[in-house]
Amino acid sequence: MRLDSLLRYAGFILAFAVLAIPFLGLPGLADIVFRTCTLAIIAISWNMMAGAGLISLGHSGFWGIGAYTAALCANHLGIAFLPSLFCGLISGALIGVGLALVTGRLRGIYFAIATLAMSEGFRIIAIMLPDLTGGAQGEYLKSTLFPGTQFVYIVASCGAVCAAAVSWLVSRSRYHYAFRAMRANEQAAQMVGINPMRYRLTIMALSGALASFAGAINVWNGGYLDPNVAFNLHTTLMAQIAPILGGIYTIAGPILGALAAMGLGEGTRLWLGQIEGVSLLIFGVTLVACVLYLPKGIYGGLERYYASRMRPVYGNRADLKDPKP
Amino acid sequence: MNLLLQFLVDSILLGGLYTLMAIGFSLSFGVTRIINFAHGEFIMLGAYGAFWLFKIWGVDPLIAMPAIIVLGFATGWLVFNSLIKRVLAAPNINQILLTFGIGLVIQHIAVILWSGNSRSTTPEYALQALTLGEVFIPYGRLIGCAVAVALVALLIAWLKITEGGRAVRAVAQDEDAATLMGINVKAIYALSFAISSALGVATGVVVSFIITVTPFMGFPMLVKAVAIVIVGGLGSIFGMALGAFILAFTETAFAYYVPEGSGWSEGVAFVLIMVILIIRPHGLRGQAEA
Amino acid sequence: MSELLALSNIHAGYGDSTVLQDLSITVNTGELVCLIGANGAGKSTTTRVLTGLLKPWQGEVRFEGSSIDNIEAHDRVNLGISLAPEGRRVFPSLSVNENLLLGSYAPRARSMRNSTLSEMYDLFPKLSLRRNQQAGSMSGGEQQMLAIARALMARPKLLVLDEPSLGLAPKIIIDVYQAIVQTAKQGVSILFVEQNVHAALSIAHRGYVLANGHITLAGSAAELRESKTVQESFLAPRRKRPEEALLGNKQITQAHNEVLK
Numbered sequence: 001m002r003l004d005s006l007l008r009y010a011g012f013i014l015a016f017a018v019l020a021i022p023f024l025g026l027p028g029l030a031d032i033v034f035r036t037c038t039l040a041i042i043a044i045s046w047n048m049m050a051g052a053g054l055i056s057l058g059h060s061g062f063w064g065i066g067a068y069t070a071a072l073c074a075n076h077l078g079i080a081f082l083p084s085l086f087c088g089l090i091s092g093a094l095i096g097v098g099l100a101l102v103t104g105r106l107r108g109i110y111f112a113i114a115t116l117a118m119s120e121g122f123r124i125i126a127i128m129l130p131d132l133t134g135g136a137q138g139e140y141l142k143s144t145l146f147p148g149t150q151f152v153y154i155v156a157s158c159g160a161v162c163a164a165a166v167s168w169l170v171s172r173s174r175y176h177y178a179f180r181a182m183r184a185n186e187q188a189a190q191m192v193g194i195n196p197m198r199y200r201l202t203i204m205a206l207s208g209a210l211a212s213f214a215g216a217i218n219v220w221n222g223g224y225l226d227p228n229v230a231f232n233l234h235t236t237l238m239a240q241i242a243p244i245l246g247g248i249y250t251i252a253g254p255i256l257g258a259l260a261a262m263g264l265g266e267g268t269r270l271w272l273g274q275i276e277g278v279s280l281l282i283f284g285v286t287l288v289a290c291v292l293y294l295p296k297g298i299y300g301g302l303e304r305y306y307a308s309r310m311r312p313v314y315g316n317r318a319d320l321k322d323p324k325p
Numbered sequence: 326m327n328l329l330l331q332f333l334v335d336s337i338l339l340g341g342l343y344t345l346m347a348i349g350f351s352l353s354f355g356v357t358r359i360i361n362f363a364h365g366e367f368i369m370l371g372a373y374g375a376f377w378l379f380k381i382w383g384v385d386p387l388i389a390m391p392a393i394i395v396l397g398f399a400t401g402w403l404v405f406n407s408l409i410k411r412v413l414a415a416p417n418i419n420q421i422l423l424t425f426g427i428g429l430v431i432q433h434i435a436v437i438l439w440s441g442n443s444r445s446t447t448p449e450y451a452l453q454a455l456t457l458g459e460v461f462i463p464y465g466r467l468i469g470c471a472v473a474v475a476l477v478a479l480l481i482a483w484l485k486i487t488e489g490g491r492a493v494r495a496v497a498q499d500e501d502a503a504t505l506m507g508i509n510v511k512a513i514y515a516l517s518f519a520i521s522s523a524l525g526v527a528t529g530v531v532v533s534f535i536i537t538v539t540p541f542m543g544f545p546m547l548v549k550a551v552a553i554v555i556v557g558g559l560g561s562i563f564g565m566a567l568g569a570f571i572l573a574f575t576e577t578a579f580a581y582y583v584p585e586g587s588g589w590s591e592g593v594a595f596v597l598i599m600v601i602l603i604i605r606p607h608g609l610r611g612q613a614e615a
Numbered sequence: 616m617s618e619l620l621a622l623s624n625i626h627a628g629y630g631d632s633t634v635l636q637d638l639s640i641t642v643n644t645g646e647l648v649c650l651i652g653a654n655g656a657g658k659s660t661t662t663r664v665l666t667g668l669l670k671p672w673q674g675e676v677r678f679e680g681s682s683i684d685n686i687e688a689h690d691r692v693n694l695g696i697s698l699a700p701e702g703r704r705v706f707p708s709l710s711v712n713e714n715l716l717l718g719s720y721a722p723r724a725r726s727m728r729n730s731t732l733s734e735m736y737d738l739f740p741k742l743s744l745r746r747n748q749q750a751g752s753m754s755g756g757e758q759q760m761l762a763i764a765r766a767l768m769a770r771p772k773l774l775v776l777d778e779p780s781l782g783l784a785p786k787i788i789i790d791v792y793q794a795i796v797q798t799a800k801q802g803v804s805i806l807f808v809e810q811n812v813h814a815a816l817s818i819a820h821r822g823y824v825l826a827n828g829h830i831t832l833a834g835s836a837a838e839l840r841e842s843k844t845v846q847e848s849f850l851a852p853r854r855k856r857p858e859e860a861l862l863g864n865k866q867i868t869q870a871h872n873e874v875l876k
Contacts, residue, residue: 050418055417055418055421057421057425102599102603103602103603104603106602108417109360109417109421110555110602112417112421113360113551113555113598113602114598114599114602116548116598117548117595117596117598117599117602118595118599120548120592120595121592121595121596121599124588124589124591124592124595125592127588128585128588128589128592233544237425237429240422240425244422248418275437276436276437276440276441277433277434277436277437277441277540278433278437280429280432280433280436281429281430281433281434281436281437283429284426284427284428284429284430284432284433285426285430287422287423287425287426287429288408288423288426288427288430291412291415291419291422291423291426292408292411292412292423295415295419488720491709491713491716491717492717492720494706494708494709495706495709495717498706498707498708498709499704499706501668501700501704502700502704502705502706503717504668504688504689505666505668505688505692505697505698505700505704505766506689506692506717506718506720506721506765506769507689507690507692507693507720507721507724507769508689508717508720509687509689510689560708
């Protein structure tokens with residue numbers, strides 16, 4: 001069976017499993033699945049921007065904005081669970097649009113620094129405006145609006161499946177070619193008629209919406225929010241590590257990576273206990289190792305394995321010349 | 326009036342410190358064009374080095390500095406040649422993630438080894454202060470600033486006068502042309518990175534008796550260094566010093582004149598980054614290369 | 616007169632595009648050889664290959680009889696090959712003097728640095744006046760002088776010049792070319808690459824014509840001047856089809872390829 005067919009079947013099975021698990025009454029497992037889903041969503045989101053050549057070091061900014069929007073809508077405006085998620089999503093899209101407008105034509109490292117400045121800036125604003133956000137002490141979600149853990153888990157699973165679907169749709173659309181061209185060389189892309197601004201706006205709005213959704217639903221699960229938790233660098237790191245580990249620029253990559261990262265995290269916790277700093281150390285080492293030795297991630301490894309299994313029909317013939325000049 | 330004088334003194338002393346912090350960072354960025362996201366962690370290592378030498382053997386940080394600088398140089402050299410050299414030709418994203426990852430690893434090794442508690446070196450002078458009229462000048466900050474300025478001057482002299490320094494400046498401006506001169510660009514990269522690390526740990530030693538030392542102290546300092554380099558522009562030492570003082574003055578101004586300003590002053594670096602990136606990505610005195 | 620430099624059957628290019636095809640050139644000691652061709656013919660690629668900045672896919676580069684294919688670019692300077700690159704590439708924020716000092720960075724040249732430096736200031740008096748001026752603030756012609764002087768600071772056996780007349784006013788071109796001839800008189804072998812065919816053939820002993828990555832013609836300067844091909848291609852106006860101008864643009868081709876992948 002070919003790799004993409006295999007992955008497609010695996011994807012359907014995974015989607016089914018993820019949607020079914022919340023109903024099985026296994027709280028430990030359901031919690032892990034929930035965290036994997038939110039990680040997968042933000043990983044897909046980061047991967048989308050990376051696919052257009054936009055490296056985000058501030059994805060925790062989107063996550064935190066989504067979380068705060070949902071929490072504040074619920075607490076101050078009495079908005080219910082699902083609509084608050086929608087508000088979170090929209091806020092993420094707006095921030096994405098804002099980021100696109102503000103960063104203009106910035107590329108590469110300068111764009112990355114701008115995103116870092118954005119997310120850290122949000123963190124400081126959140127600390128310094130306690131009247132709005134509860135400040136450093138944080139804010140608790142009103143329990144009256146809580147729809148029940150199982151429902152939250154179900155929505156998270158649906159969200160993950162939708163995010164995967166969205167990323168698949170984008171890869172099938174004509175936007176895909178524009179993003180690939182922009183990733184390679186934005187100036188050259190402009191010369192063949194691609195207007196970078198329009199595509200940047202689109203991808204950042206989409207990516208922002210997804211990441212904020214993840215943050216929003218996460219705050220409903222946790223019930224508590226403060227600026228350091230919401231805009232934590234750790235979130236950004238995981239949003240990057242998952243796609244790198246799984247296979248950057250691919251559809252399956254962020255999902256595979258989220259599974260692998262979650263496995264790594266849980267495994268570390270079980271094996272090495274709760275020593276502070278160990279799991280992040282392992283993630284750091286994983287990140288370094290991936291960049292150096294496995295730049296295409298798990299997906300790349302699978303590709304190579306499949307390629308090595310497909311030998312030419314006639315074996316190694318001396319008269320089959322190397323096509324390279 | 327007295328407040329103004331105090332403000333000026335504090336800003337200037339801080340500016341000197343920031344110049345040292347930024348020049349180490351800008352050396353590696355300016356030459357290799359790779360942002361070393363682990364630079365903050367090198368600062369942290371220097372601070373911890375000073376702390377442990379002080380705590381265990383009672384060595385004054387300034388006396389420990391030369392040894393720590395040598396260690397920092399060696400560590401930087403090692404890190405560059407074993408890890409960073411491999412991503413020189415890789416896309417930006419790999420370079421960013423690699424140095425990010427290295428920083429993460431160093432940070433959490435520190436957390437595991439030394440815990441997240443706050444530390445500080447407390448040599449005699451750090452606890453005393455000079456009083457000129459109504460202006461209060463803590464010795465720690467004064468000496469810290471003096472040492473910082475001395476190190477910066479040493480670096481500038483090295484860049485200007487020596488063969489190696491000239492080669493570094495050449496590589497920073499035009500790598501191909503430098504190669505045509507017979508300069509081994511990769512070796513210069515390694516040298517710049519090593520010197521940058523050495524200056525980073527030196528910064529750490531200096532701040533060990535001024536601010537609290539924790540495994541997490543590096544990141545905010547990295548952000549400030551980035552802000553300074555962006556404000557001042559690459560390729561210009563004068564611009565970078567200017568950026569350092571602008572940041573120092575703005576932060577201090579916030580702390581003094583804005584209610585609850587010390588909280589907001591942390592955000593100054595980020596605001597400066599955003600503002601400059603939007604208006605003038607090559608900074609105040611940088612070259613046109615963006 | 617013996618063979619100093621030989622490029623044999625060089626195939627080279629960037630990424631998927633081939634620039635040089637089966638290129639062979641020789642320069643003998645004491646010669647002034649020119650490589651002439653239009654924009655995009657592959658002239659700069661040739662100089663990059665011989666200085667080691669670009670590794671060819673096939674072919675060999677020999678210097679003083681032995682292959683230098685495995686010698687890194689920065690080590691070739693010490694062998695005696697020095698390039699004044701296309702676009703001058705002086706170090707803009709360094710002074711004229713600092714640029715020259717860098718020219719003698721290589722160990723062989725460093726030992727003779729002081730005498731070479733005074734020789735250069737004698738050969739290029741204009742540079743002597745501007746010793747402490749920032750290289751980036753000088754005019755095109757002065758930068759070209761500096762680039763040549765800087766290359767000479769390496770005490771090369773072979774001096775390579777990439778388009779020394781590009782962007783310069785005719786009077787300045789004369790000054791530059793006079794300096795080139797002076798240098799040749801002192802025993803330095805010279806290979807220079809040019810679009811300005813008039814100027815090139817006026818001082819060279821021999822020449823090669825490069826078109827689309829091939830050597831299409833070779834001979835003495837006199838032979839090339841008489842040749843009909845050279846006269847029609849370079850010395851007379853020629854109408855260019857519009858598409859030809861676009862296809863030469865590498866960025867467009869690259870973007871085109873990316874979109875199609």
